[in-house]
Amino acid sequence: LIFWRWFCPITHGAMNPDILRERQKATFDVEKLTHILDGAPEKTRRRREIQSLVLSDPDFQHEDPNFMSRSDRYDLAVKKSAQMILKLREYGIADPEEILCYKSLYRGNRHEALGLHFVMFLPTLYSQCDPQQFQKWVPLAESFQVLGTYAQTEMGHGTHLRGLETTATYDPATQEFVLNSPTVSSIKWWPGALGKTSNYAIVLAQLYTQGNCHGLHAFIVPIRDMNTHEPLPGIVVGDIGPKFGFHEVDNGFLKLENVRIPRDNMLMKYSKVEPDGSYVKPPSAKLTYSTMVFIRSMIVGESARALAKSCTIAIRYSTVRRQSEIRPGEPEPQILDYQTQQYKLFPLLAMAYAFTFVGQYMTKTYHRITADINQGDFSELPELHALSAGLKAFTTWAASTGIEVCRMSCGGHGYSCSSALPEIYVTFTPTCTYEGENTVMMLQTARYLTTVHTQLCVGVCRLVEMAAKSIQQELQRSKSQEDAWNSSAIDLVRASDAHCHYVVVKLFSAKLSEIGDTAIHSVLSTLALLYALQGIAQNSGDFLQASLLSVPQVLQVSVRIKELLSQLRPNAVALVDAFDYHDEMLKSVLGRYDGNVYENLFEWARRSPLNRTEVHESFHKYLKPLRSKL
Ligand SMILES: Cc1cc2nc3c(=O)[nH]c(=O)nc-3n(C[C@H](O)[C@H](O)[C@H](O)COP(=O)(O)OP(=O)(O)OC[C@H]3O[C@@H](n4cnc5c(N)ncnc54)[C@H](O)[C@@H]3O)c2cc1C
Ligand SMILES: *[C@@H]1O[C@H](CO)[C@@H](O)[C@H](O)[C@H]1NC(C)=O
Numbered sequence: 001l002i003f004w005r006w007f008c009p010i011t012h013g014a015m016n017p018d019i020l021r022e023r024q025k026a027t028f029d030v031e032k033l034t035h036i037l038d039g040a041p042e043k044t045r046r047r048r049e050i051q052s053l054v055l056s057d058p059d060f061q062h063e064d065p066n067f068m069s070r071s072d073r074y075d076l077a078v079k080k081s082a083q084m085i086l087k088l089r090e091y092g093i094a095d096p097e098e099i100l101c102y103k104s105l106y107r108g109n110r111h112e113a114l115g116l117h118f119v120m121f122l123p124t125l126y127s128q129c130d131p132q133q134f135q136k137w138v139p140l141a142e143s144f145q146v147l148g149t150y151a152q153t154e155m156g157h158g159t160h161l162r163g164l165e166t167t168a169t170y171d172p173a174t175q176e177f178v179l180n181s182p183t184v185s186s187i188k189w190w191p192g193a194l195g196k197t198s199n200y201a202i203v204l205a206q207l208y209t210q211g212n213c214h215g216l217h218a219f220i221v222p223i224r225d226m227n228t229h230e231p232l233p234g235i236v237v238g239d240i241g242p243k244f245g246f247h248e249v250d251n252g253f254l255k256l257e258n259v260r261i262p263r264d265n266m267l268m269k270y271s272k273v274e275p276d277g278s279y280v281k282p283p284s285a286k287l288t289y290s291t292m293v294f295i296r297s298m299i300v301g302e303s304a305r306a307l308a309k310s311c312t313i314a315i316r317y318s319t320v321r322r323q324s325e326i327r328p329g330e331p332e333p334q335i336l337d338y339q340t341q342q343y344k345l346f347p348l349l350a351m352a353y354a355f356t357f358v359g360q361y362m363t364k365t366y367h368r369i370t371a372d373i374n375q376g377d378f379s380e381l382p383e384l385h386a387l388s389a390g391l392k393a394f395t396t397w398a399a400s401t402g403i404e405v406c407r408m409s410c411g412g413h414g415y416s417c418s419s420a421l422p423e424i425y426v427t428f429t430p431t432c433t434y435e436g437e438n439t440v441m442m443l444q445t446a447r448y449l450t451t452v453h454t455q456l457c458v459g460v461c462r463l464v465e466m467a468a469k470s471i472q473q474e475l476q477r478s479k480s481q482e483d484a485w486n487s488s489a490i491d492l493v494r495a496s497d498a499h500c501h502y503v504v505v506k507l508f509s510a511k512l513s514e515i516g517d518t519a520i521h522s523v524l525s526t527l528a529l530l531y532a533l534q535g536i537a538q539n540s541g542d543f544l545q546a547s548l549l550s551v552p553q554v555l556q557v558s559v560r561i562k563e564l565l566s567q568l569r570p571n572a573v574a575l576v577d578a579f580d581y582h583d584e585m586l587k588s589v590l591g592r593y594d595g596n597v598y599e600n601l602f603e604w605a606r607r608s609p610l611n612r613t614e615v616h617e618s619f620h621k622y623l624k625p626l627r628s629k630l
């Protein structure tokens with residue numbers, strides 16, 4: 001086994017002089033900015049305390065997954081998940097935020113094997129069990145005897161829930177539900193941890209009782225024997241195969257063949273099936289909104305973190321990488337001194353800050369509104385629901401694109417797994433698809449905007465008006481409301497996008513007013529302005545069309561953007577240092593704090609399994625015989 005520790009590199013060189021000089025140029029106190037990003041000095045202190053627990057733990061050392069097969073990567077992920085559970089207990093870490101912090105340190109840029117158990121299975125039990133079910137299932141799940149996943153998506157349908165085909169038919173004779181996957185397209189497909197890890201699944205199925213269909217309901221379905229872990233009768237379960245990323249996760253398939261479960265395995269907090277088969281309706285559908293809002297606001301935070309990590313790697317590397325020349329005869333410049341390189345990276349740095357503050361705002365708002373909901377006040381829920389859907393889509397799209405820009409800005413080495421950028425990208429990008437497919441989310445936000453468009457900011461309002469006008473025109477062409485909606489969807493998505501963009505700018509500038517330190521205020525104002533102006537420059541067509549800006553004004557915007565890039569240049573490394581990603585967490589040779597990239601790149605490559613023997617067997621098998629045949 002090849003054990004690795006990023007913080008104890010083979011070469012104990014001093015700090016790279018180029019990156020050292022960058023840090024001396026900073027105009028503000030990096031530590032104070034870290035406190036703002038964490039929320040408070042106390043939070044920074046606690047985060048670092050948890051970090052040192054992880055880093056000083058010998059179990060944290062492991063082989064580099066980049067050099068492992070998929071099966072070994074899965075094995076390592078399960079091992080780490082199991083260790084993590086024991087360690088959280090050992091260290092007495094129980095606060096949800098601190099658990100998240102510990103886990104993100106422990107799993108690095110990748111996914112957790114038991115992720116679905118924590119983020120979907122347990123929360124669904126907490127929110128949808130009736131009191132008796134709660135008593136039965138929660139202790140089993142919290143002690144990990146029951147390892148669960150959430151099986152909603154099928155091969156044929158993900159977005160359109162009414163299209164799901166799995167059936168649960170009540171049989172009053174035995175007081176059981178009979179579950180079936182009646183078609184190939186009805187096979188459950190994608191749920192994380194379903195293939196190999198879980199012994200239970202919450203299965204979403206169309207409920208049939210007394211001859212009527214009552215729509216989707218959630219059922220607790222045992223899929224593997226609790227002792228032997230063998231699949232149970234009628235259960236066909238497995239792994240769906242390699243994917244773009246998520247290599248350590250066993251996203252799975254599940255085919256149900258006349259699987260019988262007791263009546264009280266249907267989650268019955270809201271709707272019920274009585275023993276005789278009569279159906280009792282849920283009181284309100286709104287309650288399920290709040291879980292979605294919560295998960296989507298967490299994803300906004302993930303967008304910020306993925307982008308912040310990527311900017312840290314690309315900006316640090318851009319200060320130690322020297323290439324080409326600007327003036328003939330002079331030394332090669334740091335690549336960050338090319339205007340185009342700054343133009344690629346600084347707007348993304350500004351975006352990472354913007355999204356961090358949006359994430360903080362959403363978490364705060366979620367907690368405030370949850371308190372209102374507990375008092376029976378649902379008034380703000382529709383707006384928050386629409387906003388969280390839009391911001392989830394807006395930030396994940398922008399961050400996905402941004403990570404890829406960071407990767408390409410590192411040239412060839414960005415393509416190597418040693419940069420960590422490929423892993424960050426493939427782990428992050430499915431957030432555009434799961435928990436609400438992005439286009440569909442934007443259209444949901446648009447539906448809300450068209451009902452309130454008089455209260456919107458003037459730019460956004462123009463776009464909503466345009467979309468609304470398009471719907472009107474389509475309706476006049478004697479189309480139905482639904483067809484008019486479809487024919488106006490491009491405009492509707494643009495309007496939502498503009499609204500979200502505006503909200504991000506607004507929240508960023510609101511954050512500035514909270515900041516007392518003048519040096520930090522000044523550099524964050526520069527970032528906020530860059531974020532806002534870059535948004536205008538990229539959508540200048542809309543601003544011109546709506547006569548909100550003139551052509552000379554648009555030209556001024558691009559002049560101002562160039563000035564802001566130069567203004568930010570001296571603080572670039574300090575601004576990414578403030579995100580405070582430890583080398584062990586970043587796991588990037590290019591993004592190392594000490595900037596000693598080249599010697600470590602060589603060390604990393606030498607560990608490649610292909611180098612294990614000096615001569616690979618393929619030489620003897622194919623290349624040598626080729627010579628004798630020619
Ligand atoms: C890594 C990963 C993990 C996952 N984990 C889970 C899990 O744990 N449990 C689970 O149940 N599922 C899981 N999923 C599945 C995921 O939730 C679905 O893939 C997602 O909901 C999108 O649905 P879909 O695949 O049907 O896409 P589709 O809806 O088929 O989307 C395809 C295209 O159609 C467009 N489209 C669809 N509807 C509309 C519309 N109304 N208007 C305009 N355009 C539309 C979309 O914009 C998109 O461009 C996971 C998926 C991935 C990739
Ligand atoms: C939706 O709109 C597009 C573009 O106008 C059109 O091509 C398509 O046929 C419409 N879809 C349906 C189902 O009517």
Ligand SMILES: CC(=O)N[C@H]1CO[C@H](CO)[C@@H](O)[C@@H]1O
Nearest residue numbers: 606607608609610611612613
């Ligand atoms: C030339 C070279 O660096 N070879 C290395 C290849 O990889 C193995 C481990 O897999 C090393 O031990 C070799 O030194």
